[in-house]
Amino acid sequence: MPGTEEKINEILKLRREKLKQLVEAGRNPFIIEKFDYTHHSTEIKENFDELEEKEVSVAGRIMSKRGHGKIIFFDLQDSEDKIQILAKMNSIGEEEYGWIKQYDIGDIIGVVGKVFKTNTEEISIRAEKIVLLSKSIQILPEKFHGLKDMDLRYRQRYVDLIVNPEVRDTFILRTKILKNIRKYLDERGFLEVETPILGTIAGGANAKPFITHHNTLDIDMYLRIANELYLKRLIVGGFEKVYEMGRMFRNEGMDYKHNPEFTNIELYQAYVDYEEMMRITEGIVAYVAEESLGTTKINYQGIDIDLTPPWKRMDMEEAIKEFSGVDFSKINTDKEAIEIAKEKGLEIKSGMTRGHVINEFFEAFCEKNLVQPIFITGHPVEVSPLAKKNPNDPRKTERFEAFINTWEIANAFSELNDPIDQKQRFVDQLKQRELGDEEAHMMDTDFVNAIEVGLPPTGGLGIGVDRLVILLTNQPSIRDVLLFPTMKPLEE
The missing domain is CATH 3.30.930.10 (Bira Bifunctional Protein; Domain 2)
Known part of the structure; x- marks a missing residue:
């Protein structure tokens, strides 16, 4: 059985091969300069009654793909939310449908189609045209587990956002x-x-x-x-x-x-x-x-x-007295302040004065209580x-x-x-x-x-x-x- 790394390498290799086939067929997605969309996903969902069976165009990233034969469902994610896309071979055309079947999760597409509801009452778009706008040759994290590694999330914020x-x-x-x-x-x-x-x-x-x-x-x-x-x-x-x-x-x-x-x-x-x-x-x-x-x-x-x-307002020395029990109104010299700091286990540095010690006391004993x-x-x-x-x-x-x-x-x-x-x-x-x-x-x-x-x-x-x-x-x-x-x- 191939290991995880070997599987990943095989998928990456396959994606690059798909891109090569697209380019050789004159379908290089990276030469497309723009796509005019009319709506975002949320706007379609919030205005379904007005838009039902009306033509719209949307653009975004494929986040899931399911179906077989002559029907494919995509979940398309734009900058606001997701919306389901239904692609049928008899609406798209057999040749175009053959290419669409090869699209991967992560690819960016533009869709033109009509708004409708499925039998399960999900607001969707019945695609009449799908354009590949960018081919993803990397792998997005598996959708159910997402990107959980916090270090990786910070390094690859672009993936985290997706x-x-x-x-x-x-x-x-x-x-x-x-x-x-x-x-x-x-x-x-x-x-x-x-x-x-x-x-x-x-x-x-x-x-x-x-x-x-x-x-x-x-x-x-x-x-x-x-x-x-x-x-x-x-x-x-x-x-x-x-x-x-x-x-x-x-x-x-x-x-x-x-x-x-x-x-x-x-x-x-x-x-x-x-x-x-x-x-x-x-x-x-x-x-x-x-x-x-x-x-x-x-x-x-x-x-x-x-x-x-x-x-609420509180004087620093008042806070120190409340949280450490030390009353600096009765401590007037640098020497006295340093001695009490040593008793409380605070670090004393060269050149410290009574004022420096007060600040150290506040940071050590008070800040943690100020909710x-x-x-x-x-x-x-x-x-x-x-x-x-x-x-x-x-x-x-x-x-x-x-x-x-x-x-x-x-x-x-x-x-x-x-x-x-x-x-x-x-x-x-x-x-x-x-x-x-x-x-x-x-x-x-x-x-x-x-x-x-x-x-x-x-x-x-x-x-x-x-x-x-x-x-x-x-x-x-x-x-x-x-x-x-x-x-x-x-x-x-």
Whole structure:
């Protein structure tokens, strides 16, 4: 008995032989330039009463084939759904029917025929003409088992979309979500802009960048890790409300919620603070959920989540006290903070201060408990180099992170507009880089110059679009909401 691989090779060989026969007979499908179709499958099904016994033309891929003798049934899949095609020899003609019998699952065809219902009440098309538009010389996964290997699904998304039609629905919903984010902001007077993806400084976030080289200038350049600093330059220039949605790139780890290339949106508004950014954050999320799903109450992987504003607020030190039992209001020195961190088993790195320890405590003990939407405020200055200090406690900043389902969904500040303070924050970040922190912020002298010109009080917000899409589409991984996620190349 031949093995599976041998069978596959035989099928592939047979398909190529069929293509050769078509070409030799002057029926090469690849020279056909177009096919004019009049309807999609869903339109025919939804309007059967009007279309019964009327001529239509459709185009799509053969997904199943059955019958024998003088009758063949195809299931044709177009961009919307499937519809059954009935091909009879006495309607098609004996010679043409002989070729049609050789068509394979995966072939792309155009069909002209009349709409009718079979004896089993299935809306179908009685073919009068079938044109082979593209010959598939590969093998689609077996229809009952589909494409189940997740790694292969991500690598061959084109096959995934063919054999798992529900995947297409996820990406249609993704596009709807993105459109609704833009609609929310556009209706509130925000201007969508474009800023550079390539830059000489990787700024706006604490992250490790991808490095490339510009040959003409003979300089290294960076793919952007954030678009924050350019957008704030536009506020300096006189725009009051701007946003940009686009790809960011971070040379970091990969897991179910991280991909090196991801979609983010950042927006900035003059003359407001981070409190207004909270209202915008919960407003965007609730609006997009309502417009895209029809509800602000979702179920994500078995967990009920209510996105309805207003969301809960909690200071970072308050959250640490609740979830770890450590009260940082009573810990005032770097030495005390480091000692308590060691007691709790946290990793201590060179140059860490009380503020760094607070951030480590929050990530270790708190994030995993933040399921319902919540704003965490009071971030330490050390981990917030672009945020204004809290006037009541200069160790903290006017910043928040929004969490849903334990994930950080949004990050926002009352933007630092003091150029003296900003320059010193960059200097402090450079010291962290010298101590080995590759994610610490680079010095951006032009940005300092920009806010020396004058940045008005400004609120800024960044939202992780992919994570929001994961939640609203109920998908387990970021790879399920990216059409082509980053994959390690297969060894040849």
